Amino acid sequence: MFEGLSDRLGGVLDKLRKRGALKESDVKEAMREVRVALLEADVALPVVKTFITNATERAVGSDVLRSVTPGQMVVKIVHDELKNMLGEGEDINLAAAAPVPILMVGLQGSGKTTSSAKIALHLTKKRNKKVLLASLDIYRPAAQQQLKVLADDNGLGILPIVMGEKPVSIAKRAMDMGRKEGYDAVILDTAGRLHIDMELMSEVAQIRDAVNPAETLLVTDAMTGQDSVNVAKEFAEKVGITGIVLTRIDGDARGGAALSMRQITGCPIKMLGTGEKIDEMEAFHPDRIASRILGMGDVVSLVEKAAETIKKEDAEKMAKKLAKGQFDLNDLLSQLKQLQKMGDLSGIMGMLPGMGALKKQMSQTKLDPKLLTHQEAIILSMTPKERENPALIKASRKKRIAAGCGLSVQDVNKLLKQYLTMSTMIKKMGKMGKKGLFGGMPKMDPAMLEGGEMPDLGQLPKGFPGTGGGLPPGFPGLGGGGLPPGFPGFGKKK
Numbered sequence: 001m002f003e004g005l006s007d008r009l010g011g012v013l014d015k016l017r018k019r020g021a022l023k024e025s026d027v028k029e030a031m032r033e034v035r036v037a038l039l040e041a042d043v044a045l046p047v048v049k050t051f052i053t054n055a056t057e058r059a060v061g062s063d064v065l066r067s068v069t070p071g072q073m074v075v076k077i078v079h080d081e082l083k084n085m086l087g088e089g090e091d092i093n094l095a096a097a098a099p100v101p102i103l104m105v106g107l108q109g110s111g112k113t114t115s116s117a118k119i120a121l122h123l124t125k126k127r128n129k130k131v132l133l134a135s136l137d138i139y140r141p142a143a144q145q146q147l148k149v150l151a152d153d154n155g156l157g158i159l160p161i162v163m164g165e166k167p168v169s170i171a172k173r174a175m176d177m178g179r180k181e182g183y184d185a186v187i188l189d190t191a192g193r194l195h196i197d198m199e200l201m202s203e204v205a206q207i208r209d210a211v212n213p214a215e216t217l218l219v220t221d222a223m224t225g226q227d228s229v230n231v232a233k234e235f236a237e238k239v240g241i242t243g244i245v246l247t248r249i250d251g252d253a254r255g256g257a258a259l260s261m262r263q264i265t266g267c268p269i270k271m272l273g274t275g276e277k278i279d280e281m282e283a284f285h286p287d288r289i290a291s292r293i294l295g296m297g298d299v300v301s302l303v304e305k306a307a308e309t310i311k312k313e314d315a316e317k318m319a320k321k322l323a324k325g326q327f328d329l330n331d332l333l334s335q336l337k338q339l340q341k342m343g344d345l346s347g348i349m350g351m352l353p354g355m356g357a358l359k360k361q362m363s364q365t366k367l368d369p370k371l372l373t374h375q376e377a378i379i380l381s382m383t384p385k386e387r388e389n390p391a392l393i394k395a396s397r398k399k400r401i402a403a404g405c406g407l408s409v410q411d412v413n414k415l416l417k418q419y420l421t422m423s424t425m426i427k428k429m430g431k432m433g434k435k436g437l438f439g440g441m442p443k444m445d446p447a448m449l450e451g452g453e454m455p456d457l458g459q460l461p462k463g464f465p466g467t468g469g470g471l472p473p474g475f476p477g478l479g480g481g482g483l484p485p486g487f488p489g490f491g492k493k494k
Helices: 003-017 024-040 045-057 070-086 110-124 141-152 165-181 198-211 226-238 256-267 285-293 299-309 312-323 329-342 343-350 356-364 369-379 385-390 393-405 409-430
Strands: 099-107 131-135 185-189 215-221 243-247 268-271 281-284
Touching: 003 024, 003 369, 024 045, 024 070, 045 070, 045 165, 045 256, 070 110, 070 285, 099 110, 099 198, 110 131, 110 141, 110 165, 110 215, 110 243, 110 268, 110 281, 131 165, 165 185, 165 198, 185 409, 215 226, 226 256, 243 256, 256 268, 256 409, 285 312, 312 329, 329 369, 329 385, 329 409, 369 409, 393 409
Parallel strands: 099 185, 099 215, 131 185, 215 243, 243 268
Antiparallel strands: 268 281
């Protein structure tokens, strides 16, 4: 998300950073380019006008023009205005008598049912809540069964289906079950329509009046652009919504809907659907999104994602081995699995400061999404002794391994070459002695960061490579100075 806007804004702001002094005309010219970039990203015109007016007023002030680093000051102003445009980050409100009713509304096809299950899982895992799901959609074929399957597959509570029951009655029964069985929240998945009509709005209003929800969340598809903003306005006016859930943001390169939504509707974006998997639902953090747009990365989100997917015991075990300069194919297999759990490499790169250029290189090489899976298959086709001692793998063994995983000998050679590069580098690091595994790496020059500012590392957990704060020890390949040559998954697609 935001790739196009990030590239355009990065180019505009880079020009300002490179100049020693700025004139008022320089700032206004840059703001005109920012205006075009926002409009091309499908941001609503009233929102763009407000943004440019506020940013220009601050940027042409005497404090900026006389600053030692005026370009950096303008970048900070644009960052702050982006945060203001996106609004404040707010959690789903559970400050009400249990069970807290949460009403999910939206048009058909926006991802309402899937988002209901995702939010239930999010509240269960992140906030330790007991959540009951209930489908009120009696119109779409198998809608109730769809929610039941999602709930059963992920260990979530689900209201039993009673055929022929009306939506308001289902909602009341769900609240009764929630009270009797000690649920903290009840998520009510209402029916959608292909377009907004009075029948839909009337039904949602009746359900709202019956349960008095603490949250009425509008689920809308980011890929529909300004249409999603118009839908949000309609629901806000006719039903009253307390928050927005944006789905399919991974497929929206422009991001105009997200940037417009808060300003146009006055309702905060509370959750983002970042992918198809049931656990790919994130809380909305405006400051982190603003940093990603300007190429400053999102180290905090990366740390959180790593902490969720990498077990502490595994990380500590890996760290001890790496500190001694030890690294075999079992370790590489472990890191490949960790990477797959964290999501696609492009998404991880977007969270690292100053990685915009590397992301472009990755897109140009046309990475095969199955590459990590293929590399994992190659290692799994080896014997335990071969994984522990890769030097045993000669020509005849390579043929057997290739046959075992259904790939070519060339693929096996590529993996072994990547392993050798990483192993050599880790052995050198292990010899750094008291400096530690990452301590001896050259420090990154702040000027190298595309965002122009170093991230605030003071708040990161202890152990972040090369800085003293962040990613768990043993996180694949992130050794102080960036990704090493031969980093797994960086092969070209045939």
